[in-house]
Amino acid sequence: MNLKFLAKQIGNVVITTAGHMNEDRVFFSMQLARRLPKSASQTVGRLLGKVPGAATGAASAWLLGQESRAKAIVTAAEEQQPSRLLGEIALNLGMLDAADRIADSLESAASLRSRILWTEGNIDGAINVLSDSKRKKRLSAERMSMSPGWWPDSETHLVARPAVRSSAESPASLHVLTNSLPHTRSGYAYRSHLVLTTLKDAGHRVAATTRPSYPVTVGRLSADTVETVDGVDYLRDVPLRPATIPTARLEEQAAWIADQALERQVDLLHTTTHYVNGLATGAAARAIGMPWVYEVRGVLEETWAAAGSTPAERTARRKSQRFAMMRSKEIEVASAADAVITLGETMREHLIAGGVPAESITLIPNAVSEAVVNTDPNRAPAATRARLGLHEDGFWVGTAASIVGYEGLDDLVDAVALARRQGTDMRLLIAGEGVALPELRERAAVLGDMAVFTGRVSQAQAIDYQLALDVIVVPRKDEPVCRLVTPIKPIEAMGLGRPVVISDLPALRELVPESAGLCTPPQKPRHLAEVLSELACDDSARENYGQNGRAHVLATRRWKEIGRRYGQVYSQLMGADTR
Known part of the structure; x- marks a missing residue:
């Protein structure tokens, strides 16, 4: 434990807390x-x-x-x-x-x-209603960071030093992330780590930075300024006195990224959505004359709009100033990058429609880790349930997911309740946590102990819980974010040899072949209940779907193969670089 850095993090907490209070x-x-x-x-x-x-x-x-x-x-x-x-x-x-x-x-x-x-989403109104205050200054700066053409001025804070690049044949990269292992165990953190370890194993020198004050921002302390996980260095930027204004914070972050890139003698920078990461990384790259990659893993404005609690509110959000500014800024940042990576064809089309040059975009889809590949798909769900302390009896459906409204898990709860009333011994298992979990638990109270919610689980536990299911369901809502963004859940489900039932939406249909699962109309619990009840009575269909899905994933979605595409993007980018 680095005691000096520990004291600095505690100081960060004290100063930040005092400011908020x-x-x-x-x-x-x-x-x-x-x-x-x-x-x-x-x-x-x-x-x-x-x-x-x-x-x-x-x-x-x-x-x-x-x-x-x-x-x-x-x-x-x-x-x-x-x-x-x-x-x-x-x-x-x-x-x-x-x-x-x-x-x-x-x-x-x-x-x-x-x-x-x-x-x-009324940004100007939110600012104008305030008298001169710290909150008004902070919101005004946040509006500035979302405005067309604004980028951090990192050169003011940059420590001047000559740019020295790697002489290695495989380009060295510094990745700018929102969060990471071991403090955050999310799909984002796991994909980031898989990217880094795959590049490292292929001979690239890699390291990653996380957002300012992380992991203090999630209530955890880092053991040192650098934490190493599976041979990958995660660099922590925890200032004693963090900037309170978003624009100033981005300028300081950009300078810090640039300094780390020079110190580590990397060849390029690589960051992920959303635009805040892109602004800091793009400014750092410009300051030191280095190419950079922007990886689009989601659609920020649509995710925000989908969090509205009613259809009317979601519609209003999509017509709001905030939605328009976020969409414009995401497209601006992606267009400024030297290369863009995204996860699915629907997302690629969305970026092109917004004005991002098609030739700059590379598709690198979600894939499964070797932990999924190495599981035994022939393990009976009932046997896995017994090992996990669950009832062996019944027909179990569910998922491992972040529990937010647009995932449609309320529809799955209703479908299970309908199926039970119609005589099918259907039971529900949902692994994970999220803002919609309390309401979902209340909704599932009618199921009694026929519904199990595990709360937060590790990646290994998530795999076990999915293997305990007879069918894995991805019942996403018919929202633009769900039509655009391709999740990893169906890919993992197929990789585990389990049949999949998905909502009939473009971003999901492109993932699951007809031989591996079934589609149901989104937000139709009665139809979902019928499909699941039919599968409960058809062992042969479930077995075929599971086998076909796993074969499809092993042939096309293994991370060892998919991950190599990052190195190809880097090599092409460096080949085009005329420094």
Whole structure:
């Protein structure tokens, strides 16, 4: 443990916390309580439940994951006991109308009103409603970073030194990431690590940086300024006094990236969505005359729009200023990169339609790791369930996923309930966590112990839980983000030799051949229940789908083969570089 760096991280926490408390202690305290470890968050919730008052009662229910109860408290109290805290809880519960009414009834509610407008996508309104304050300066700077043509001025902060490049035959690269192993165990972090280890194994020299103040920002401390995982160095940028203004933070980050690139003598920079990473990386590359790659793994503005709690709100978000600015900035950043990588054909078409040159885009799809390849697909689901302490009986369906609204897991819950009422002994298993988990648990209460939610799991555990399923379901909603972005879940499911049922959407159809699974109309639980019930009665069909899916993945989606394409992009890029 590097004690000096540990002290620096603790100082970062203290200074950042003090800044947030000075800016808005009500909002910060509420968000901090929600981000505590689950046990601590629930302890706070139970303690708040003992304090009289509607706002504390709603906060208690919210922290305990009882979202229906929290919404009921807000609805009953918004006229009689309006308060700033009640309004913030309403906003976090997706109750925009209630939050609006509460803000209207308060004498001083500029901060709450600003947050409501920002949530709605009205950036100028969110700024203009505020008097001169730290929040106004911060939001104005964030708007600036999203504006056309703005890029960080990294040269002001850059430590001047001569550019020295690698003399290796395989280009050396520095990757700029949002988060990473071992502190974040998400699909993003695992794909990033697979990219890095595949390049390393192929003879490339690689390293990665993470966003400023990470992993402090997720409540964890790094053992040192460099953490090595499977031979890959992850560099931590944790300033003692982090910049509070987004534009200043991006300028400092860009300079730090440039310094690290020069110190490590790399040949190119490589970053991933979203545009904030691209701005910092592009500015660093320009400052030191180095090519850079932008990897588009998602569609930021559509992901944000899909988080709206109602169809009307999602439609309004897509017509908002914030949506338009995010879309424009993503296209600007991708167009500025020397090379663009994306995951699927639908995503590639989206980028081209936005104006990104087609010749700059390379398709490198999701693929499975050797951990998936090396599993035994012939292991019976019931035997895996027994090993995991689950009931062997019944027909189990489910998934391992990030639990957010557009994944459509509420439709899967309803489908299982319908199938059970119609006589099929269907049971549900969902591995993972996310913002929609509390509401999903409440919805599944009707299933009793026929529904299992594991919470956060490791990659190895996620594989085991998927092997415990008779059918893996990807019931995504009919939202633009789901029509565009290709997830890894169907690929992993096929790689594990399990039949797949997906929503009939373009980004999913391009992943799953007809021989490996079935499509159902999105957001149609009754139809999904019928398809799953038919599969429950057809052992032969399930076996064929599983075998065909695994054969397809082994032939076309093994990471060892797919990952080599990164090296090809790098070599082509360096060959075209005329430095």
